[in-house]
Amino acid sequence: MLSKRLGSILQRLDCSGRVADIGSDHGLFVRACAEQGSPRPIAVEVARGPYSQSLAQAGQSREPMDVRFGYGLDPLQPAEVHTVVMAGMGGETIMEILGHSAGKRCSFPLWFFQPMTRHVKLRRYLSEIGFSILEEWIVWEGQRPYLTVQAVPIEQPWPVQLTRWYPDFGEEEYMIVGPGLLLNPTHAVHQFFQHNLQGLKSCFARIPEAHRRIRQTMQQDIFLWEKVIQCHLQYSQWHR
Numbered sequence: 001m002l003s004k005r006l007g008s009i010l011q012r013l014d015c016s017g018r019v020a021d022i023g024s025d026h027g028l029f030v031r032a033c034a035e036q037g038s039p040r041p042i043a044v045e046v047a048r049g050p051y052s053q054s055l056a057q058a059g060q061s062r063e064p065m066d067v068r069f070g071y072g073l074d075p076l077q078p079a080e081v082h083t084v085v086m087a088g089m090g091g092e093t094i095m096e097i098l099g100h101s102a103g104k105r106c107s108f109p110l111w112f113f114q115p116m117t118r119h120v121k122l123r124r125y126l127s128e129i130g131f132s133i134l135e136e137w138i139v140w141e142g143q144r145p146y147l148t149v150q151a152v153p154i155e156q157p158w159p160v161q162l163t164r165w166y167p168d169f170g171e172e173e174y175m176i177v178g179p180g181l182l183l184n185p186t187h188a189v190h191q192f193f194q195h196n197l198q199g200l201k202s203c204f205a206r207i208p209e210a211h212r213r214i215r216q217t218m219q220q221d222i223f224l225w226e227k228v229i230q231c232h233l234q235y236s237q238w239h240r
């Protein structure tokens with residue numbers, strides 16, 4: 001059964017285009033793409049065990065899917081797929097894979113990233129390599145939030161909505177919080193922002209008074225997240 005976080009990507013896929021899932025592991029996502037009508041989606045795996053698991057899913061799938069062994073985008077031809085998915089990996093691994101295929105990456109028009117770590121670093125990196133974030137959302141599985149970033153390999157101006165609803169924010173704040181999350185009025189995003197703020201506050205409470213510098217920086221972060229929540233509430237009330 002497909003997890004809720006992977007299901008949220010599947011829901012948004014345009015199944016008329018070909019899809020590749022890098023780091024397919026169990027192979028469930030690619031099988032679900034195939035069975036939902038995506039033409040011969042491709043599972044890519046670099047580790048033997050997960051590669052075998054993906055092959056096993058291909059054997060059971062009602063619709064055809066490919067399984068390829070190799071690193072990142074290496075097993076794909078330029079422009080071979082419309083959509084690339086990289087889910088369940090650390091942000092560093094995603095950046096390494098993108099950096100490794102700098103010449104090829106722009107030939108794939110649509111991307112979904114589900115980084116388990118380093119959200120801010122990944123956003124900054126995407127911006128550096130000329131990708132624009134179209135949308136971001138949060139899925140909660142139990143107590144844990146999962147971020148998904150949908151991006152295109154084209155430079156685009158920031159949506160005017162950002163400056164309208166978050167007038168004191170600039171590029172730095174967009175990278176920290178997520179431009180797509182700021183414009184996503186769902187309760188899941190609100191909960192995520194609250195979760196970050198509570199995490200910061202409980203961390204702050206444990207820092208000894210003597211560590212003035214650290215406390216000062218953390219206070220600024222707390223102030224930022226309080227402001228984010230305040231503006232996001234107004235934005236959400238207007239857009240729900």
Ligand SMILES: C[S@@+](CC[C@H](N)C(=O)[O-])C[C@H]1O[C@@H](n2cnc3c(N)ncnc32)[C@H](O)[C@@H]1O
Nearest residue numbers: 022023024025044045046047050071072087088
């Ligand atoms: C934790 S699993 C996530 C599986 C699945 N995408 C999901 O979200 O449930 C990460 C998978 O990525 C694979 N992987 C890591 N680096 C990779 C790379 N450079 N190229 C292809 N696969 C990679 C690992 O072998 C592992 O099976």
